Amino acid sequence: MRLPPPLVARRWLLLVLALWSLAAGAAGPGRAAIATAHPAATAAGLEVLEQGGNAFDAAVAISAALAVVEPFSSGLGGGGFWLLYRASDDRTVMVDGRERAPLAATPTLYLDADGQFDARRSQDGPLAAAIPGQPAALVHLARHYGRLPLATSLKPAIRLAREGFAVGPRYALMAGYRFPALLASPEARRIFLAAGIAPLPDWTLRQRDLADTLQTLADHGHEGFYDGAVARRLVEGVRAAGGIWTQEDLASYQVIEREPITSTYRGMRVTSASPPSSGGVVLTEALNILAGVDLSAMSPATRIHWITEAMRRAYADRARYLGDPDSVSMPLTRLLDPAYGAQLRQSIDPLLATPSVPLEANDPLKPSLDRHTTHFSVIDAEGNRVAATLSINTPFGSGFVAPGTGVVLNNEMDDFAAAPGQANAYGLVGGSANAIAPGKRPLSSMTPTFLEQGDRLAILGTPGGSRIISMVLLASLAFADSADASAMVALPRYHHQYLPDILFFEAKAFDSETVKRLTALGHRVERVSRDYGDMQAVTWNRRTGELSAASDPRGEGQARLQLQARRPASEAASAP
Ligand code: DON
Numbered sequence: 001m002r003l004p005p006p007l008v009a010r011r012w013l014l015l016v017l018a019l020w021s022l023a024a025g026a027a028g029p030g031r032a033a034i035a036t037a038h039p040a041a042t043a044a045g046l047e048v049l050e051q052g053g054n055a056f057d058a059a060v061a062i063s064a065a066l067a068v069v070e071p072f073s074s075g076l077g078g079g080g081f082w083l084l085y086r087a088s089d090d091r092t093v094m095v096d097g098r099e100r101a102p103l104a105a106t107p108t109l110y111l112d113a114d115g116q117f118d119a120r121r122s123q124d125g126p127l128a129a130a131i132p133g134q135p136a137a138l139v140h141l142a143r144h145y146g147r148l149p150l151a152t153s154l155k156p157a158i159r160l161a162r163e164g165f166a167v168g169p170r171y172a173l174m175a176g177y178r179f180p181a182l183l184a185s186p187e188a189r190r191i192f193l194a195a196g197i198a199p200l201p202d203w204t205l206r207q208r209d210l211a212d213t214l215q216t217l218a219d220h221g222h223e224g225f226y227d228g229a230v231a232r233r234l235v236e237g238v239r240a241a242g243g244i245w246t247q248e249d250l251a252s253y254q255v256i257e258r259e260p261i262t263s264t265y266r267g268m269r270v271t272s273a274s275p276p277s278s279g280g281v282v283l284t285e286a287l288n289i290l291a292g293v294d295l296s297a298m299s300p301a302t303r304i305h306w307i308t309e310a311m312r313r314a315y316a317d318r319a320r321y322l323g324d325p326d327s328v329s330m331p332l333t334r335l336l337d338p339a340y341g342a343q344l345r346q347s348i349d350p351l352l353a354t355p356s357v358p359l360e361a362n363d364p365l366k367p368s369l370d371r372h373t374t375h376f377s378v379i380d381a382e383g384n385r386v387a388a389t390l391s392i393n394t395p396f397g398s399g400f401v402a403p404g405t406g407v408v409l410n411n412e413m414d415d416f417a418a419a420p421g422q423a424n425a426y427g428l429v430g431g432s433a434n435a436i437a438p439g440k441r442p443l444s445s446m447t448p449t450f451l452e453q454g455d456r457l458a459i460l461g462t463p464g465g466s467r468i469i470s471m472v473l474l475a476s477l478a479f480a481d482s483a484d485a486s487a488m489v490a491l492p493r494y495h496h497q498y499l500p501d502i503l504f505f506e507a508k509a510f511d512s513e514t515v516k517r518l519t520a521l522g523h524r525v526e527r528v529s530r531d532y533g534d535m536q537a538v539t540w541n542r543r544t545g546e547l548s549a550a551s552d553p554r555g556e557g558q559a560r561l562q563l564q565a566r567r568p569a570s571e572a573a574s575a576p
Contacts (some may be wrong), residue, residue: 027087028383032551034058035485035536035559036376037073037463040165041065042558044156048148049562055384056084056145057153060138062376064157064214064221067134068207069165071192071408072174072395073374073463076213076225079133080390081273083260084145087383092450097137098276098441099130099412103252104244107436110418117422119414124181126243128398128411130442134390135217135225137253145222150435151218158214161406164206168556169341172201174372174395181399185241188401188408209406226250230405237402238409252439258325265291265335268453268480269506272472273569275325278318279447281335282469285314288341289348295477299516302350304510307477308496308523309348310502311470312356314499323433324441329430330433339532356501372396373463373505375448377538381562385538387448389461389468394425407557415442426465429499447472451479455543460488462535462552467504470495471533477497485537485550485559493533 032055034045044065045058046286053061059082067075074080082095108115110122122128142150175182176198182188187209189196194203216224221430224230238245261280263270272280289310295303319332324418334340348354373391392398392410400409417430424430426445434443445468451458458479462471473487483491492509496502503523510518510525518525539548551557 008019022384028381029379029540029545029547030381030545031564032058032378032380032562033538033547033559034062034376034378035538035549035551035557036062037374037534037536037551037555037557038066038067038069040069041376041560044160045376046560046562048116048153049154049380051148051152053148053153054146054382055378055380055386056141057148057530058378058380059376059386059388059571060141060146060150060153061156062378063134063138063388064154065160066374066390067377068157068160068210070374071205071207072171072178073372073392074134075392075408076135076210076217077129077132077397077407078390078392079412080131080137080388081277081444081446081448082137082141082386083271083273085385086145087448093273094258094260094274095137095140096258096276096441097133097140098444099133099251100253100441101130101413101416101436101438101442102244102249103246103438105436105438106412109413110373116399117418119425122414122418123394123398123411124424125184125398126238126241126245126400126402126409128413129238129243129245129400129409130412131245131249131253132410133253133255136222136253138217139222140255150221154214154218155299158211158218161207161211161214164204166202167199167205169201169207170556172199175199178394178396178399182396185400185402187237188396188399191401191406192396207406209404211406213405213407228255233404234402234407238400239407243399247532256326261336263287265476266480268451268476270476271450273444273447273449275322275330275332275443276441277444277446278322279445279449279469279472281322282314282318282445283334283447283449283473283476284336285317285341285344286310286473287337289313289345290477292342292345296481301521302515304494304514304518305350305353305521305523306348307473308494309354311496312354312472312498313344313347315466315469315496316356318443319429319498320431321433323430323435323443324352327370327437327440328433351521356498373446373465375461375463375477375534375536376460377536378458379459379540379547380537385450385459387459387461389446389448390465391444391446391463412442415444420566423499426467427500428466428497445469449476451476453480456539456541458485458488458537458539460535460537462533464533466497467493467495467532470497471535475535475537479539484546485539485548488537488539489535489550489552493531502526504528
């Protein structure tokens with residue numbers, strides 16, 4: 001059949017496009033995989049991929065959707081770290097969208113008249129809120145890495161906010177937990193509570209103001225949030241309720257592209273978050289300590305002892321040295337040096353726990369609700385990757401919503417060391433490196449991570465406050481031992497963070513014999529009341545084509561693979 005010339009040209013174009021996408025797909029799995037903490041966010045990611053978007057567009061859609069469906073975890077009023085890998089130029093970068101202290105913040109902001117730390121002030125209400133980074137990060141991702149307009153990638157979130165969705169048990173739990181803070185903010189009360197009480201599962205949450213704010217961001221980009229009507233409402237609302245934000249705080253906020261922390265553990269390449277997150281540094285230090293011992297040859301209790309002692313030492317350095325790289329100088333070269341890891345290894349007694357000193361002035365970790373903050377992992381057909389951990393800090397952040405914005409403000413100021421040795425919401429202590437200063441970013445534990453071992457690749461991360469890093473460490477060790485995404489997210493967990501000097505464990509992590517042995521080795525062992533974390537992982541084997549995505553069985557998330565494959569591949573997706 002003869003075709004008219006325009007159709008012939010179109011056929012050629014389609015052929016060229018098909019060949020190009022096959023060639024591009026050769027570097028990637030040929031189809032996408034996504035794991036997020038909520039099915040609607042996973043669906044939002046797939047929706048923009050189907051519209052021709054890449055992993056970075058999907059990351060914008062997922063981040064925005066999570067802001068709507070998990071308003072207790074992350075959102076436009078918070079920040080996070082987006083770890084990116086771009087296949088076309090083999091570029092790895094971390095987009096730092098961490099919140100910044102307001103310019104009027106002072107080191108004594110959360111001390112009362114007697115100089116005592118007042119956790120209510122650093123956790124509840126607008127005084128606890130740092131300047132959000134997520135809106136700027138989404139604009140940055142769309143502009144510099146995405147293929148689709150920001151407005152297209154924000155569409156699913158705007159729809160979810162406007163039309164509403166049925167909340168799950170987790171929402172009900174978090175709203176109940178943060179009930180007093182939500183009640184204290186008339187806007188938060190109106191939006192997130194049902195006639196003044198914590199809603200039950202299946203209640204429909206509609207967020208019209210948030211839909212409008214997202215639409216303004218879609219229409220006007222960065223200025224849509226940091227300038228103009230939204231910025232004005234934010235600053236007026238915050239100041240009227242006792243906060244210290246100014247227009248200048250918002251106008252001067254910028255995301256920063258940073259080099260991730262990279263290291264090698266027994267042949268496995270590790271790429272993770274750099275300061276102002278402590279994640280990559282603590283993870284690398286722990287792995288450097290462990291690289292010189294054969295964990296696979298040890299009994300379970302001995303193995304746990306070694307890993308715990310590695311965690312203890314790495315978290316101790318977190319408390320001593322780490323903070324915002326733009327405000328403090330840190331001995332990173334030394335901390336990340338495998339020789340330093342070897343030195344720390346030599347300080348470990350194989351038969352005895354090393355006490356953490358000093359022990360005073362530290363509350364044990366409070367009972368933690370640990371599935372606020374959120375993580376997602378994405379790979380697209382071409383092999384572009386995103387690991388992103390996003391937060392407004394504790395559930396529903398500060399609990400404060402500025403009138404007319406629909407945006408829940410974070411309480412990330414509590415991630416600073418409000419006073420030397422003073423434990424924060426996660427029991428973490430710190431010193432001057434993480435002291436409050438105007439415009440400074442509080443030290444984070446968020447650890448979005450890529451692992452590469454031979455042909456195998458993993459994209460992972462989780463919420464969980466201070467426990468994030470130990471969860472990623474355990475999952476990384478499991479991946480090095482050939483675990484796939486499902487095994488990594490399901491792994492029983494344990495945690496030590498130097499102070500408090502307690503080895504916390506999930507019920508399934510230690511049997512009674514192991515508890516006995518660890519106690520005999522000098523560890524103070526304590527079972528957590530509830531399992532913790534909400535890990536989202538994707539693994540891919542370039543050689544076999546096996547692609548796997550998994551969402552933590554402890555959470556309500558969902559992992560999915562894109563249906564259409566460009567080339568045959570064996571795959572497995574698991575989602576609880
Ligand atoms: O940046 C941090 O380290 C904390 N704001 C993260 C908080 C968190 O993961 C809470 N999750 N359970």
